[in-house]
Amino acid sequence: MAKKKTKSLRxxxxxxxxxxxxxxxxxxxxxxxxxxxxxxxxxxxxVSTAISDPEVLESLIDENGEARNKPS
Ligand SMILES: [Zn+2]
Incomplete structure (x- = not known):
């Protein structure tokens, strides 16, 4: 007996x-x-943006540190 099956998905x-x-x-x-x-x-x-975020933050911190070291 061969079953005739119709495959379907939503x-x-x-x-x-x-x-x-x-x-x-x-x-x-x-x-x-x-x-x-x-x-x-x-x-x-x-997802890829979240993974690369730490690198972006690191470069932002670098820039802020440089600005803070400036004598006023
Ligand atoms: Zn559809």
Missing amino acids: CPSCKTIVLAKDPEFPFCSERCRTIDLGKWASGAYK
């Missing part, structure tokens, strides 16, 4: 049921695929 962007045979699977449309990729890109950007 679109990550709009939660619409999408069948595995859909060309944009697991997204319901190209538009939702672009929206989801944009979310990931902005999330990754935030």
Whole structure:
């Protein structure tokens, strides 16, 4: 007995049921695929900014120290 199974998932962007045979699977449309990729890109950007923050702070402290050493 062969079971006929239709694979389907919910679109990550709009939660619409999408069948595995859909060309944009697991997204319901190209538009939702672009929206989801944009979310990931902005999330990754935030993370990398947080990681590089200490370096930025260090250079700011350097500049402040130099200014403080100036005789007034
Ligand atoms: Zn969608």
